[in-house]
Amino acid sequence: MFGVQLLVQVAFITVHVSGVVFQDCGSAYDLTAVTIEGCEMRPPCFVTLGETVPVNIEFYARNFVSRELDQDVVLSINFVNLRPDVTPERCEVESVVCPVVINAISSLTSVMSVPTSMALNRRGFLRWRVYNESGQQVLCYSVLVQTQSPFQKLMKQLNKTG
Numbered sequence: 001m002f003g004v005q006l007l008v009q010v011a012f013i014t015v016h017v018s019g020v021v022f023q024d025c026g027s028a029y030d031l032t033a034v035t036i037e038g039c040e041m042r043p044p045c046f047v048t049l050g051e052t053v054p055v056n057i058e059f060y061a062r063n064f065v066s067r068e069l070d071q072d073v074v075l076s077i078n079f080v081n082l083r084p085d086v087t088p089e090r091c092e093v094e095s096v097v098c099p100v101v102i103n104a105i106s107s108l109t110s111v112m113s114v115p116t117s118m119a120l121n122r123r124g125f126l127r128w129r130v131y132n133e134s135g136q137q138v139l140c141y142s143v144l145v146q147t148q149s150p151f152q153k154l155m156k157q158l159n160k161t162g
């Protein structure tokens with residue numbers, strides 16, 4: 001998703017809800033938490049074909065600020081790489097661009113549209129990269145994922161409550 005300017009909001013809360021287990025693949029900022037809606041801490045993170053999933057990251061910027069962020073997201077399932085649509089959420093105050101500030105926790109939420117054209121019941125990974133205004137990587141993580149259909153998700157929910 002190059003050319004799309006990301007809006008980042010700064011959170012002043014340092015309390016963490018538990019996120020998912022992730023692997024850092026070269027973040028310049030300190031990536032502290034990745035939260036994917038519907039995913040538990042323990043891998044794999046189940047992604048449901050056709051769903052829109054909010055994904056939140058929290059990171060700490062120690063050395064430098066960013067005015068703009070671009071992100072590049074890949075879902076790699078069954079040796080096929082797909083780029084899901086990813087839409088960053090806006091800052092709370094509209095028309096205000098929120099830069100990444102130094103020595104604070106920044107929080108960034110994006111909504112990912114899981115493609116419908118993926119193999120079911122396969123494991124792979126989600127790799128999420130964020131670049132700054134000079135095109136250099138500031139954040140990178142990957143998460144172990146497994147695909148499921150909306151019906152499978154529903155059956156799991158019914159099993160849990162029943």
Ligand SMILES: *[C@@H]1O[C@H](CO)[C@@H](O)[C@H](O)[C@H]1NC(C)=O
Nearest residue numbers: 028064065132134136137138
């Ligand atoms: C972009 O990020 C790199 C780290 O990957 C950093 O060294 C560089 O200073 C950043 N550029 C700007 C303009 O902040």
